[in-house]
Amino acid sequence: xxxxxxxxxxxxxxxxxxxxxxxxxxxxxxxxxxxxxxxxxxxxxxxxxxxxxxxxxxxxxxxxxxxxxxxxxxxxxxxxxxxxxxxxxxxxxxxxxxxxxxxxxxxxxxxxxxxxxxxxxxxxxxxxxxxxxxx
Ligand SMILES: [Zn+2]
Numbered sequence: 001x002x003x004x005x006x007x008x009x010x011x012x013x014x015x016x017x018x019x020x021x022x023x024x025x026x027x028x029x030x031x032x033x034x035x036x037x038x039x040x041x042x043x044x045x046x047x048x049x050x051x052x053x054x055x056x057x058x059x060x061x062x063x064x065x066x067x068x069x070x071x072x073x074x075x076x077x078x079x080x081x082x083x084x085x086x087x088x089x090x091x092x093x094x095x096x097x098x099x100x101x102x103x104x105x106x107x108x109x110x111x112x113x114x115x116x117x118x119x120x121x122x123x124x125x126x127x128x129x130x131x132x133x134x135x
Pocket of ligand 1: 028029030031032033042043044045046047
């Protein structure tokens with residue numbers, strides 16, 4: 001394979017946002033469509049103009065799965081991964097931080113960002129206040 005030129009890596013902005021404790025997505029400057037994961041152009045209108053928007057982090061569980069095989073360092077298995085649709089309409093993957101093994105689909109959750117716990121983004125059920133998190 002020949003060498004490729006790295007044109008742009010929009011995901012750097014996502015990861016640096018997490019380092020600041022911010023859960024970011026892109027919003028098209030031309031049509032307003034919210035999008036995540038980060039990509040160069042809008043799937044709605046093709047525009048490459050976008051703004052970075054910080055999610056409020058609140059949303060509902062869209063899907064989930066329980067992982068019972070050993071994976072990367074920092075994870076203690078078994079653990080649950082959730083796909084959460086946040087209020088702004090985009091979906092984020094994250095660790096489900098709960099004593100409960102699996103949430104019901106539609107469970108209200110709140111994101112928190114803690115780069116040091118092995119999962120960049122975690123979600124806990126809104127009915128479980130006081131667990132670890134960003135306060
Ligand atoms: Zn657009």
